[in-house]
Structures are given as C-alpha cells and as structure tokens.
Amino acid sequence: KDRLTVLTSLVVCRLSSTGVQYREPCGPERTYHHTMSDIFVEYFDHLLKNRFGDAAVAIVRSMHIRGSVSLKDIDRSLSGKMGQRKIAACLISLLRHRIIRFTPGDTKKYDINFEGIQMLSRIPIYCKLCLLFYGDAAGDILLPLFATGTAKASEILRAALMRSAKGSKEDYRKSELLVDTLAILTKTGLLQCVKAVCPTEVCDEEQERPSSESTTISKTELLDSLQKFVSAGGKVEKFRQNLPATKPPSLWDLVLVPNIDTLNALWRDRIIAEVAAERIDETAGDIMSRLLCVANTSNRSTHILSAACEAVSHAELIRSLKEVPAYLDSYITLLLDDPFCLLEQQPGIAGGMYICPYKKIIKHLLVRHAENIVQVL
Structure with a gap:
C-alpha cells in the first residue's frame, strides 16, 4: 500500500487539499495552479531550514503567501529581519537549487518552483536509484551535485573524486571511471546542461533555461583536468588549482544540474x-x-x-x-x-x-x- 501511495503521488504530482496556492508556469501558453496543504508547507519549511537556513524559509514563505514577488517586495516584507546582501545571497542559492525561478519581463518576479521543492524530499531516493542503475561512481557524482544544485563538470568530478581518493595510483583509474560515468549520465539525460547562475546576473533569463539539445561532454579535457587534480594531491586546498578560467567560459566545461x-x-x-x-x-x-x-x-x-x-x-x-x-x-x-x-x-x-x-x-x-x-x- 505504501508503494502504491508513492506511485500515486509521483504520477499525479498535485496536492489537492485546501491550503496555500501558488502558480507554476508550464510553457508560455499554460499556467497550472498547485495547492499545498498546511502539512506539506510545514514539511518543506523544515527541509528548507535544515538545508538553507531561516532566511530561505522566510523568503519562500513570503512566496507561499503572496505568490510571485519582485525583489523589492521581498526586501519590503523582510525589512529589519535581514540585510539586502543576505537576501541576495539566499536568492542565488535558491536559484542554483531551482527551489525558486525567475520570471523575466517587465515585472521581474520570483516564484516557487514546485519540482525543485519536491526534489529536496526525494534526494535520498534519487541517490539510491543512481547507485542501483549506474553504480557507486554515479552516487559519488550525484551527491556533490545535489549539495551545490548547479556546478561545472570539472568541479563535480573533483568533488566526486575526493569522496573516495586514496592518494595512490588507484585514483587515476577512479578518475577515468568518474569521467565515463559522467558521460553516461549526461547522455541518458540524467544530468542536463544549463546556463550558469552567476552571482552578478541572477536576473538573467538565459541562466535558468535548460538546453533542449542533446549534450555531449568532452571526456579528453575533463579527464586531463581531473588527473591534474590527482597529481596535485587531490586535496581540498588544491580544489581550484588548474581549473579552466570562468571568463571566457570553457566550451567543454559544461554547467550541469540533475534532470528531475x-x-x-x-x-x-x-x-x-x-x-x-x-x-x-x-x-x-x-x-x-x-x-x-x-x-x-x-x-x-x-x-x-x-x-x-x-x-x-x-x-x-x-x-x-x-x-x-x-x-x-x-x-x-x-x-x-x-x-x-x-x-x-x-x-x-x-x-x-x-x-x-x-x-x-x-x-x-x-x-x-x-x-x-x-x-x-
């Protein structure tokens, strides 16, 4: 019965109980209305607090109550509770994890992304599935990506390698396995390419738009970058060493997110x-x-x-x-x-x-x- 209940929620993906309503845009022509019960609001508030802190709860709660809000609306509703820098940093983090989305246009408003909030509660299930279908290397890749929300391929691989690095020649073989697994995850659509969420351009429409074309990563460059990291010791203090420059961005170092x-x-x-x-x-x-x-x-x-x-x-x-x-x-x-x-x-x-x-x-x-x-x- 529990499995049937899970499948029901997975397929229907709508919570039809009384509570707070908000909108989720689904394309330029249609807008669906989702309803969250008070229990689910409290549950997601708990997840947000544990993952992002009280500031994120306050921002998302204002969207629960008011729907789409502008940056001025957020600043006004949280006036005296937190500064503008903290609000901006929290918005960037929520955008990276796709908990909220930015609506372009004259209004320039932020709204809740229902799928992103759902993903928070399902991360343990997703990781277990990836381990089951793709092996341990997939779990090593997915865990740091879920932790950061959005990341470059080279950074994902380095974080994944650090989870199992032994400081020996085995790390070179492990790096090859990680690059191959990342290529498979990208090819099968488990990971998708997006524009980077840049802290200086959080209102850029293009940064939240997934690529509709099939993405092929460049295994040669990624493996070379990862093995340089292994040669440097594979330590946290060497994490940024020999990474490609961000400006101009490297064509092979794609920015990836989990495909919900x-x-x-x-x-x-x-x-x-x-x-x-x-x-x-x-x-x-x-x-x-x-x-x-x-x-x-x-x-x-x-x-x-x-x-x-x-x-x-x-x-x-x-x-x-x-x-x-x-x-x-x-x-x-x-x-x-x-x-x-x-x-x-x-x-x-x-x-x-x-x-x-x-x-x-x-x-x-x-x-x-x-x-x-x-x-x-």
Missing part, C-alpha cells in the same frame, strides 16, 4: 519492476528492470508523462541481462499475460518487440489502491 523528469522516470521504472517482482518473482522483476533500463539508456520515451516506452527488441533484452535466466520466454509470457498489463508485445523481427504501457499499469495500481482504501474503511 529523468530521475522521476527512473523512480517510476523501479516501482514497476518491484511490482513485477511482487506479482511473479524476483527474476521477473529483474527482467522488467533490464527492459526498462534499455529504454531509459536509449532515451526512448521515458519521460514521466509518457504513455509507454518505445519498443525494445528481444535481442536487446537478452544483451542487457548479465545471465540469461532459464525459461526466459516463460517469464516473458507471464509478464504479457499479467492482469496489470506489465508488458505488451508488438510484431517484430527475431522474437518480437516489447513495450511497457506505463499508463495502463498506473491505472491498475490506482484501482487496486482505491479498493484497499475501501476495504479499510
């Missing part, structure tokens, strides 16, 4: 794999997980709002398995015949093509969740 949509899709895939394991057995869950992983690494319609993943061939599924389980075809048949529609088959070459119909599975889960609630009542 991809992380949520990864979470959804993990829940579906666990449902398959519960309904059949662990082998079926592993097969389902591998199939969804192939779709994810191939960027095949794995967005959190996708109706289904695109087709994965039988050959691709077999290649993704470390060891092909006995009676693989029988397990696939069980997944295809399951009442929850865990898998659907499409005609294709060499054994057919398979898709995971996300929406159908979610519908069945929500229906079962509702039935469980009725039984409890």
